[in-house]
Structure formats: structure tokens, C-alpha cells
Amino acid sequence: GENVEQHPSTLSVQEGDSAVIKCTYSDSASNYFPWYKQELGKRPQLIIDIRSNVGEKKDQRIAVTLNKTAKHFSLHITETQPEDSAVYFCAASIRRGSTLGRLYFGRGTQLTVWP
Amino acid sequence: DAGVTQSPTHLIKTRGQQVTLRCSPKSGHDTVSWYQQALGQGPQFIFQYYEEEERQRGNFPDRFSGHQFPNYSSELNVNALLLGDSALYLCASSLRTSGRVYEQYFGPGTRLTVT
Numbered sequence: 001g002e003n004v005e006q007h008p009s010t011l012s013v014q015e016g017d018s019a020v021i022k023c024t025y026s027d028s029a030s031n032y033f034p035w036y037k038q039e040l041g042k043r044p045q046l047i048i049d050i051r052s053n054v055g056e057k058k059d060q061r062i063a064v065t066l067n068k069t070a071k072h073f074s075l076h077i078t079e080t081q082p083e084d085s086a087v088y089f090c091a092a093s094i095r096r097g098s099t100l101g102r103l104y105f106g107r108g109t110q111l112t113v114w115p
Numbered sequence: 116d117a118g119v120t121q122s123p124t125h126l127i128k129t130r131g132q133q134v135t136l137r138c139s140p141k142s143g144h145d146t147v148s149w150y151q152q153a154l155g156q157g158p159q160f161i162f163q164y165y166e167e168e169e170r171q172r173g174n175f176p177d178r179f180s181g182h183q184f185p186n187y188s189s190e191l192n193v194n195a196l197l198l199g200d201s202a203l204y205l206c207a208s209s210l211r212t213s214g215r216v217y218e219q220y221f222g223p224g225t226r227l228t229v230t
Contacts, residue, residue: 004157006157034218034219036221042223043119043205043221043222043223043224044158044205044221045221046218046219046220049218089157089158091157101146101148101163101209101211101219102148102160102163102171102173103148103150103158103160103207103219104160105157105158105159106157107156107157108155108156108157
């Protein structure tokens, strides 16, 4: 099955700096890569996603890049704010076929933004 | 537009007991997936229901079973509880159209503690 590795496990940045979280995946059939933000005691919330036919996607301060050849994708947060502090999970999924919709998650990155 | 809801919020059970968790998907969604999230880990896929049938299953024993009702809501049942079953159980709903699954939205989860 798919194996998703996520780094780093913890990340501390100063408010206003950028943060980058990196993930790799093993199954070349994976074609959908969402990112979730989970605040303490709350549900994972989808913040951005990318499909395999796109190399980059941006939504305000958040961007995701995908390198299919190298099988890695990254989350970039610019101008970080204290409210960005949370655990971020990357995931990979095959959006068609017998494993339709199953998400394989990384182990998470605890992001702390210091004021 | 109601999001994904789960009940109960918290549950404490004793080893060997059985538990039933419930999930109502987001309005308009027809597919429900269940995930187990141990403390400090990413969610792990348990199984997925669509059209009242289990469509795929992760690496979980038969003690974990489920059901989907005609109104798309779902139940997760765990028999013969073990201490290691203590976790946050998350339900995610999505829309499965034309053989493709779109974004998955998570419920708030049920925190299960087995003593």
C-alpha cells in the first residue's frame, strides 16, 4: 500500500516568517494530495489540496507544490501568524478504482508560531 | 448546511465491552469513511461505506465492523475492546460521483477511552 512520510515532526517559526512542511509518497498511482490542519482537540480541517495534473496551487498565504517525478509534495505558509499554530497532516489518495477515496496520512507536523 | 456530526463526543468503556459510534455525513454526501487517530499520530483508515456496503477496508481486525443506513449515516462497532483501542475515532464524508471521490470532510470525532 501507499506510504506517506512527513518532515519535520516539529517546526517553530517567528511570526511573519515562512514555514515549509515536506512529504513523500511511495505509490505512483496516488493522484490526490490534501493537507489538513488540526488544532488541539478539534477535527482535521482541509486547508488545501492538489491533484496530480497540477504542479502548484496557491490560496492566499498557503501554497502546495507537487513533484510527481520525485514523488514529493510540500506545504508552504507565508507570513505566519500565531493562529497558524496547529498540527498539519499531509495525505495521499488514489481518487479512482478499488482504493477510491482512502486517505493515507503522514505522521503530522506540530507547527508553533511565536509572536 | 450541516457539516459532519458524530456522537457521542466522549466515551469510556472497560476492556472486553462493545461500543457503537455514530456519524451523520455532510448534507449531499453519500460516502462515509472511518479513521482511528491514536495520540500523536495521523489518522489510520478503518473502512469506507458507500451504497450501504463496505467498499474497502484498512488493516483492522474483524472486531471492527460498520454499517451504513439508507440516509447515508453510518455506525462503527468495536467488539471485545482492548486498551489499544483507545483513540479518537473520526468519520469523514465525501461525495462519490462518476467513480471519483472528492474532498473529504471530517467530523469532530469520538474520543474513546478503554480502561
